[in-house]
Amino acid sequence: MAMTPHTVIPDEHYTSTGLSHRKLLMWIFLGSECLFFGSLIATHMVNRGKAALLHGESPACLLDIPITSTSTFVLLMSSVMMVLAVSSAERGKLGSMRFWLFMTALLGSGFLLFQVYEFNLFVDEGLTIGTNLFGSTFFTLTGFHGTHVTIGVIWLLSILAISFIRPDMVKNPLNVDIAGLYWHFVDIVWIVIFTVVYLVGRLGVECAGA
Amino acid sequence: MATASIAKRGMFARPIAPTGLWSWITTIDHKRIGALYGVTAFILFLIGGVEALLMRLQLSQAEAGVVTPEAFNQLFTMHGTTMIFLVIMPMGAAFFNFMIPLMIGARDVAFPRLNAFSYWTFLFGAILLNASFFTGSAPDVGWFAYAPLNGPGFSDTGVDYWILGLQVLGVASLAAAFNFIVTIINLRAPGMSMMKLPVFVWMTLVVSFLIILAFPVITVAITLLLFDRQFGTEFFNSAAGASPLVWQHLFWAFGHPEVYILILPAMGIVSEVLPVFSKKPLFGYTTVVLAGIIIGFMGWGVWAHHMFVTGLGPVANSAFAISTMFIAVPTGIKIFNWLGTLWGGSIRFTTSMLFSIGFILLFTIGGISGVMHSVVPSDAQQSDTYFIVAHLHYVLFGGALMGIFSGIYYWWPKMTGRMLNETLGKLHFWLWFLGMNITFFPMHFLGLDGMPRRVYTYSEGMGWDFWNAFATVGVFVLGLGLLVFLQNVWHSRKNGEAAGNDPWDARTLEWSIPSPPPHYNFAQIPHVYERDDFWHKKYAEGADGRPVRTVQGAAPSSEEHGHGHNIHMPTPSYYPILLSAGLTLIAGGLVSHISVSVIGGILALFALYSWVFEPPTAPETQTAGPAGHARDKRRGGGKR
Amino acid sequence: MEPHSHPSEKPHPSPLNYIVIGVILTVITAIEVWAFYWDVPMPLLVTFFIVLSIVKFAIVVLFYMHLRYDHKLFGSMFTGGLLLGVGVALGLIALFGNFFVGDRETAHAPEPTFTPTIIAPRETPTGTQTPGGGTPRPVTGEGVFIAKGCGGCHTIQGLSGAVGQVGPNLTNIGTVAATRKPGLSAEQYMRESIEQPGAFVVSGFAPVMPALRGTMSEAEYQALVNYLVSLK
Secondary structure (H helix, E strand, C coil), X not given: CCCCCCCCCCCCCCCCCCCCHHHHHHHHHHHHXXXXXXXXXXXXXXXXXXXXXXXXXXXXXXXXXXXXXXXXHHHHHHHHHHHHHHHHXXXXXXXXXXXXXXXXXXXXXXXXXXXXXXXXXXXXXXXXXXXXXXXXXXXXXXXXXXXXXXXXXXXXXXXXXXXXXXXXHHCCHHHHHHHHHHHHHHHHHHHHHHHHHHHHHHCCXXXXXX | CCCCCCCCCCCCCCCCCCCCHHHHHCCCCHHHXXXXXXXXXXXXXXXXXXXXXXXXXXXXXXXXXXXXXXXXXXHXXXXXXXXXXXXXXXXXXXXXXXXXXXXXXXXXXXXXXXXXXXXXXXXXXXXXXHHHHHHCCCCCCCCCCCCCCCCCXXXXXXXXXXXXXXXXXXXXXXXXXXXXXXXXXXXCCCCCCHHHCCHHHHHHHHHHHHHHHHHHHHHHHHHXXXXXXXXXXXXXXXXXXXXXXXXXXXXXXXXXXXXXXXXXXXXXXXXXXXXXXXXCCCCCHHHHHHHHHHHHHHHHHCHHHHHHHHCCXXXXXXXXXXXXXXXXXXXXXXXXXXXXXXXXXXXCCCHHHHHHHHXXXXXXXXXXXXXXXXXXXXXXXXXXXXXXHHHHHHHHHHHHHHHHHHHHHHHHHHXXXXXXXXXXHHHHHHHHHHHHHHHHHHHHHHHHCCCECCCCCCCHHHCCHHHHHHHHHHHHHHHHHHHHHHHHHHHHHHHCCECCCCCCCCCCHHHHCCCCCCCCCCCCCCCCCCCCHHHHHHEEECCCCCEEECCCCCCCHHHCCCCCCCCCCCCCCCHHHHXXXXXXXXXXXHHCCHHHHHHHHHHHHHHHHHHHHCCCCXXXXXXXXXXXXCCCHHHXXXXX | CCCXXXXXXXXXXXXXXXXXXXXXXXXXXXHHHHHXXXXXXXXXXXXXXXXXXXXXXXXXXXXHCCCXXXXXXXXXXXXXXXXXXXXHHHHHHHHHCCCCCCCCCCCCCCCCCCCCCCCCCCCCCCCCCCCXXXXXXXXXXXXXHHHCCHHHCCECCCCXXXXXXXXXXXXXXXXXXXXXXXXXXXXXXXXXXXXXXXXXXXXXXXXXXXXXXXXXXXXXXXXXXXXXXXXX
């Protein structure tokens, strides 16, 4: 970063790049998270097709594309809500920011409910985390993703609450922006999981119920 | 940053006294945090050293009965884990913490409270890991804990402590790395472009990136292992169709970048020390920096060279052998640049300089045995023998540790304001140089002669007795050197010569301020015009190219006069240590009782939210007089 | 006050733009789900899914996460981690050679570097070795016995490769099984031995047999049991 020498007396908010420390931190953190989810996805992938069969067929047969497509859509819509919340914050519209934040958290929770429903369905069919290799990798991967979504929902609701009790702390749109980056990241990880685990994972697998 | 005005006080009054135990517990000053890291890591170094001593005593004779086989397994596991995660990395962190802001002209790191959190999490993680000794079994599966030995049914609760301890330590390292990346990118003094940074700062940046990218992989690996052990998953269970090799791949994909995390800081230190004591700039600054960056990248492509004997197949073996051979190139480039720095220089053989030169020699020896390992058929013979033990100790003791001690001797005056005794220092160096070679060189012979590692004893007829006994003698020489160092430290506390700002006539910014630095570091943030800016303020280039002292010298400016008005430093805080404690309790509860985890969770949530609401700088200190002398009536005035 | 715009940064899109992008994302997802039911060769479909998901990924990152408008530094931080994560994942997948899609019965396992002895014809076991893996083979009891490694610990006279001495000799196990445990038929005892080897260990042998039921399909298991019961 070349800087032209001119007399700048840096105050305590000086930065070399003109960028926010915290925003930079979030982006670096997301880069790091790529390795985390990459390793989990890789573990699922290298074990593909090796799991013991469940009721005589591949455990991947339990994956339900219609249901998961719906939950994917819900999460995708939550990203739209999120970016609208950030946009409202940038334009100083506290009321609509609160509304969109609430909607994001709502849809995020909706996604989580879908996950819980799906997990229960699998457990009823006899697939738990310890049943076989597919159960282990599937529940671990989607479980960690779901945990990230949960943390995101709590974060958004916290911002919402803070916007009521300490509105001065949300004056800076940066806070919502940074939360938004995290939320979108969680969404794009799901894009990868949906494609790799569900769509590709279910292809070519022969199942009784087709 | 939330610059809210607090309408009411928080639950506990914000600590602002500058001295006393609480000031250390709540400190967010990078210099104090660096000191804490240094002292803690040193104590753990002694513990790791005792573990090594016990092993060497056991191996000094055939079929000695010094320790049981089970104890031996715990010793080599804990020695490795301790030295890597609890000694070398934190010693590096000690210097990152103390020096980086000073070298880039900043007042502190980007996130001071996060910095404190990193330290406390490290301390608590170290305690958690070592607590396993008191529960009957420390981990005993090797520091790399291969599957299936690491799995349920094949190993004891020690492995659970290992997992959870590493998880906690991982959080500490990650937080610190994030902090340093933002600090180095965003808090450089005006005019300090990236290519004017001291090499040590560059290496810290590369190491920090390696940490944030490699630690998630081991986090996944040990989480999967924890799940196998506690929740009945099948990740490494071959009977379920899984391959135990997945563990090895995940571990070494982390593990290889980890060894560069261990060595690059020391290489950075050497790159600082050699120019100062050769009175010459670093030869090929750009090349050295680029080589460091390239090593960081290439380090990701060599991991399976730790797995040459697992049957990867000829294609994989060849690919990793070639990449491993290639990574010797940027390393070699650095070595030649260091030699080029020495060449033609006006050398001063201070203790620090001796350690750096020793580093070059010993690390090169370790590097050569490393290249020998890269040849797959050779490695097939060397694997799991003492040849590898020799290699790793040459690079980690002769390399990383000697480099770190070079830094200790170099920066001691800056950190403490007092000089260490040079005679004792040189004695320390020679005892360690000698002792290190006595201990580890024979291991090359023992290894090629077939002595396996991680085995608690050997039979009389193997012919290994002599060199083992010889190596054990070396440990005592090393111990003697350590005692000399401790005596030096103790003596220098009261009797060490006062250091002044710049005892070494050095080149970088940290030497332009008093020793020890005032808590705000720089009274005025300097403007930087070139690399080694401080040197160029002291010296101009004469007609024959030699340095000529400039008339004004290095203008001490207002720092000498103790000014520093109206500098708003971040205020100490309770929440970092509370959050660390909460997270460690969560981890500890998973090996003991879940109620502990619940308590930890509540504590962590409380600390986290309180932290969020707490402004970085307490408003009530902003109206105080000279920085640091905040007057708080309840605490009875500012004391120094 | 932290600066929230840097000279090199461009203004962010309007809310309407965001909604339009949201619609595009929905349409792409709908296409993916619809494509799932197309009757198209698998490699093509897989590639199609991967391409579409990359497109969605990029849209969210560039527009919703503002990488297209914000300072380049953020982009390089993220992209670096992303590329490395993808690289490590691909590296692991390549090392394990697990490229196929679908369940085990139709899976194409990679060529093993070690060639196990597989008996192809049912009646007369020959000494010749047939390279294993690759194509689906008829499921025979003998084949399963060898493929699952049973021959490494048990001997069956006449079955090439079944020469192990770790566990009991199984040459006449069909006869023995019927009377080994009172109350259990030969087939029941056979199943118990494979599913829970620790339940009954023949005296003189160590309790080290792994539970291998999980490594075979129902068809393989049945074939194995039938074969063993037939060894009178």
